[in-house]
Amino acid sequence: MLNAVTAKSSLEDILEELEQAEGLGALQTASERLRDHFDVDHIVYHWVDSAGDQYGCGTYSDEWRDHYLKQNYLRVDPVIIGCFQRFHPVDWKRLDWSSKQARAFQQEAIEYGVGNQGFSVPIRGPNGQFALFTISHNCDDDTWATFTETHRRDLILIAHYFNEKALEFEPGRIPENHQPLSPREIDAMTLLAMGYSRAQVAQTLSISEHTLRVYIESARFKLGAMNTTHAVARAMSRGLIVV
Amino acid sequence: MLNAVTAKSSLEDILEELEQAEGLGALQTASERLRDHFDVDHIVYHWVDSAGDQYGCGTYSDEWRDHYLKQNYLRVDPVIIGCFQRFHPVDWKRLDWSSKQARAFQQEAIEYGVGNQGFSVPIRGPNGQFALFTISHNCDDDTWATFTETHRRDLILIAHYFNEKALEFEPGRIPENHQPLSPREIDAMTLLAMGYSRAQVAQTLSISEHTLRVYIESARFKLGAMNTTHAVARAMSRGLIVV
DNA sequence: TTTCCCCTCCCCCAAAATGGTGAGGGTCCG
DNA sequence: CGGACCCTCACCATTTTGGGGGAGGGGAAA
Missing domain, CATH: 3.30.450.80 (Transcription factor LuxR-like, autoinducer-binding domain)
Incomplete structure (x- = not known):
């Protein structure tokens, strides 16, 4: 009992x-x-x-x-x-x-x-x-x-x-690969997670698509991700972005 | 005091x-x-x-x-x-x-x-x-x-x-029309979220890449997503996949 | 002051993803 | 038994990403 x-x-x-x-x-x-x-x-x-x-x-x-x-x-x-x-x-x-x-x-x-x-x-x-x-x-x-x-x-x-x-x-x-993302990188990841293409994200952020690519690649590197989808998934599961 | x-x-x-x-x-x-x-x-x-x-x-x-x-x-x-x-x-x-x-x-x-x-x-x-x-x-x-x-x-x-x-x-x-994903769709979303490319996912699941595409597109449709990254993000935030 | 990171921009080209339109066989349920 | 959904496979052309180079200005910290 x-x-x-x-x-x-x-x-x-x-x-x-x-x-x-x-x-x-x-x-x-x-x-x-x-x-x-x-x-x-x-x-x-x-x-x-x-x-x-x-x-x-x-x-x-x-x-x-x-x-x-x-x-x-x-x-x-x-x-x-x-x-x-x-x-x-x-x-x-x-x-x-x-x-x-x-x-x-x-x-x-x-x-x-x-x-x-x-x-x-x-x-x-x-x-x-x-x-x-x-x-x-x-x-x-x-x-x-x-x-x-x-x-x-x-x-x-x-x-x-x-x-x-x-x-x-x-x-x-609390591993060392817990590198935070820069504000712009977070913007990029967030918009990508919302379904925007690179071109749309660039336009939304009012930057060139080339610049955007730098952010995405740098975010990918920081997150240890193999591609954009992976990077977004990691950013989400680490609570770095919310969609 | x-x-x-x-x-x-x-x-x-x-x-x-x-x-x-x-x-x-x-x-x-x-x-x-x-x-x-x-x-x-x-x-x-x-x-x-x-x-x-x-x-x-x-x-x-x-x-x-x-x-x-x-x-x-x-x-x-x-x-x-x-x-x-x-x-x-x-x-x-x-x-x-x-x-x-x-x-x-x-x-x-x-x-x-x-x-x-x-x-x-x-x-x-x-x-x-x-x-x-x-x-x-x-x-x-x-x-x-x-x-x-x-x-x-x-x-x-x-x-x-x-x-x-x-x-x-x-x-x-608001809990929207949460359409569930089929097992294969969940497999696909999960592996994509883990950073695999379509070819790798197809190989991992032992199916042709064409078949895999059907799952991805169908999952995208069910999730109301505009592209793969969006679909994975939605699947994650709805708790349909865990990565 | 120097160093580091962040933000911004550019080119070229290969690789990958996507959109459209198919098809057939399986299971489960009303 | 027919409809609905799931699993499997295919070709076409187009769009989107990715990888490799660069370059300069600004701000904050050591």
Whole structure:
């Protein structure tokens, strides 16, 4: 059964400890302690890198994690897809499970021990970083609704602390290739992302197309992109431009 | 003097009210109530659309706000610049005030009644949305340090709720006819976003380049895009592909 | 002051992407 | 069973990009 107790002191302790923690290992232990504190099946923190790399820690079984990675479920998982377009924390029931893929995925997840209920907090950092903090359990809808209502705020805060720590200790997360774009380069990338051709962009910016090309090429270089489309995609996923 | 009282009930009430609020006007009244609750000079929520649009509400004077907009201080304000590359909430003292522009800006801000102390929580939503929740006051460093230590968690949570409301009522956030892409179309868009040329994508997917073109054109049509770059950008911002 | 980056402009030519108009076979659903 | 959608393949001509050279002025920082 779900522990309806508030047990403030214990949660405070866990947060406090998390705040002081050194290294990513602390996130693993924290997720286990939180699972016990809330008396639920699983607590998981899942980091998704804009390059497609991912890092996760939590209480899912190793088998499920390996299977997930092997099948590249990142692009299938409705929790990822749904949360990526949201800001609000979301109950899994409210996500889109209509596709065949999604239902097969859900079936498999439950077989691997993931709860039938879930609540995920999307959370974002600089440069398009994206992560999920998820709490999952096996119970009926009403129990789960009460639980998430009660702990919504705590979960948001915990998600925040998890991500704070993950950002702090992620090794390749503040790489030197994080070169910012110049204003003109941002203009160019933005207009290209809006569907303008080079000629149109040049006209919009009131510069010659030759000049524009310099910006595009320089942006491409800074972003390590192979072509314009790639550069725009990278600029977007790093949060440098918004369309 | 700063109010060291926790006054939990009052803060709870404000959050509760914020959660139920309808319309952006509620954010304005909430910021005023919070200012009184914490007994500080200013509470401000500032939304920055990287297209350059901004929306703000809070307790700064109208003069300062108008001046800020008029001078286009977005690209000067060290709070914006600093928070944009951070995830952690940050004390203004820890920001980079070294440039000449920055010091002039600070001087002016204080003249317009902004406090000499400040604490800002950066917060991000989908599609690169970015906002700041700021609390500012006039006092000495020690008092301020104690205050921010004490209320750090509350402030993070409040920032989250402010942004939740702001996103909820943001104009121009209409879920259009989101036509889904077929699996092959998603493959194509994904690989294109990764920088592959058409020939490379075709080879990767083991199909002829002609076939690939059909997918790209069909995806372009579904997404209402004018060219490949536009299609990839739209697919990304709709969360249809993850790169 | 010197150095670095940003902004602006120019040429030539090859490579890649696009637009139009086709075709056939598959699955799934009303 | 017919319609809708998905997957697969093809040729034509045109437009758009990309890669390789350059060049000069301005501003900010070291």
